[in-house]
Amino acid sequence: MIKSADVVIIGGGISGVAIAYNLAKKGVRNVAVIEKGYLASGSTGRCGAGIRQQWGTEMNCRIAKFACELFENANEELEYEGDIEFKQGGYLMISSTEKEHEQFKKNVELQNSLGIPSRLLSLEEAKEIVPFLNTDGLVSATFCQKDGHLNPFHTTDAFARAAERLGVKIYKFTEVTSIITENNRIKGVRTTKGDISTNVIVNAAGGYSQQIGKMVGIDLPIYSERHQILVTEAIDQVLEPMVMSFSLNLYCQQVPHGGLLMGRGDEGEPRDLRITSGWHFLEEMTKTITNVLPPLKNARMIRQWAGLYNITPDRQPILGPVDEVEGFYLAVGFSGHGFMFGPATGVLIAECILGEDTTLPIDMLHLNRFKKGELIFEPSVV
Amino acid sequence: MRIDKHPILEFKKGKKVKFTFDGKVYEGYEGETIAAALHAAGVKVLTHSHEKKRPRGFYCAIGNCGQCVMEVNGVSNVRTCIERLKEGMVIKTQKGKGSIL
DSSP, X not given: OXXXXXXXXXXXXXXXXXXXXXXXXXXXXXEEEEOSSSTTTTHHHHSOOEEOOOOSSHHHHHHHHHHHHHHHTHHHHXXXXXXXXXXXXXXXXXXXXXXXXXXXXXXXXXXXXXXXXXXXXOHHHHHHHSTTOOOTTOOEEEEETTOEEOOHHHHHHHHHHHHHHTTOEEEOSOOEEEEEEETTEEEEEEETTEEEEOSOEEEOOGGGHHHHHHTTTOOOSOEEEEEEEEEEOOOSOOOOSEEEETTTTEEEEEOTTSOXXXXXXXXXXXXXXXXXXXXXXXXXXXXXXXXXXGGGGGSOEEEEEEEEEEEOTTSSOEEEEOSSSXXXXXXXXXXXXXXXXXXXXXXXXXXXXXXXXXSSOOGGGSTTHHHHTOOOOOOOOO | OOOOOXXXXXXXXXXXXXXXXXXXXXXXXXXXXXXXXXXXXXXXXXXXXXXXXXXXXXXXXXXXSOTTEEEETTEEEEETTTSBOOTTOEEEXXXXXXXXX
C-alpha cells in the first residue's frame, strides 16, 4: 500500500471510481480508492440499473441530464473494452392519482425548461409504448426516450480501469478503520491493510457514509434503508422502457440479458444496514407488478437481493466540502440514485477538490443546507 | 435408457401415451417427465445456449438449471425435467428465450 496520497477516496462504487478517474484526468494521479469489498459490491452493484432524467427538483434534473450525456460517450471516453450497456429505451412513469398527475405536469414543465425531452402522455399513448399495460386505475403517464438502462458492474469497471491506467491505486477488500485529523484538518487514514497520509479524503461510502462521517465527528443527517429487488429468468424482449410509479410504488425494466428486474420501497424496511432478503417484498412486488403488467405472471422469478438507499431529508445528495473539517469532502446521500448520477458526481467533486468552478452549481447541495433549513424536496422517489 | 428413479419425483410408470416433439410422434409413459420420455427415445439435445447457440442436454433434472426448457402446448420455458407427460402433448424445441405474451 502507498504511504501517502494527494486524495484518498473511501468507497469503490460508481461515485468513488468516477471521482478518482476525473481527478487523474485532471492530473492528480496520486489517488487511492479504498473499498471494503469488491468494486460495486455495495449500493452500486445492487441497484435497479436505471438511468432517468425525469426528476422533480432542478438540481436532480440537472445532475441527471449531465450524467446521461456523459454515459452516452462513456465507452469511448473511458476506452472500455467491454460495453457499459447503455440502452435508451426510455422511462414510462405512470400516475394513479389526480395529485400525482398534477405533480407530473409540474415535473414535465420543469424538465422541459432544463432541456430534458420528457412529455406528458394520455393512457392511450402510454399503451402505444407498452401495449400490455393495465391502465385500470391509472390517470396519465410521462415518457422520456433518453432515459434507460445501464449495467452497474460494467460501468464501475470501465471507470476503475480508466482510473488505474492513469495511475490511481484501488485497494479492494480493505476497510477504513479510522481517520486521522489534526486541528480539524485531515491528516490521514488508517485501514486494515496499512495507513496512508493525506490532506484530502472523500466520503463516497454509499450506505456506510454515516459511519465514515462519524470517524471525523460529523453526524450526517442521513439514514440507510434496505431496498429490495427481484429478477426473473431471461425471456424474449417484451418491455422496451422502464415502467415506474411512485404512487403504486414500483419500477420494472427488462435488462438486455432478458431478465425482468423490479423493485419497490417499503416504509417498514429496516434501517440498520441489513441487506438480507424478505418474504414480504416478494409477495407485495409480485402482486403489484402482475396487476400493472399482467403478462409478467408468466415469467419465473429466479433471484432477489437487497441494497441500501442512503437517504437525506430532501432526497437530494450532499456534495462538496464540510465546514467543520478541512480536507473532508462528501459525495453521499444519493437517496437511491447514486449510480445514475455517478459520472456527474465524478466531475463535480473533482472540480470542487481542485477549487475550480464546478460545471453545475453544487453549493445548494452543501451539508449546511440542513442547518439553514434551505430544503427543496424531491417528490419523485420510489 | 429409461429413467425410473428420481431424487425428488416419484415415477409411477402409467400407461403408454403418444406425444409430438417438433412435429414427430413419440411414445412415453404417463407419469414420467417429458425429459425422461425424450431421453428414452434418444433425444439428447434439449435446448441451445442463448449467446453461442451451443447444444445443451439433460443436466440437473430437478427443475433448477433451465437446460431443458421447451415450449409445451404453446407455453414457453416449461421445465420438461419436472413436467409430467400427458397424452397428446405438443412439445417443441424453444427458439430464443421464450415469450410471456
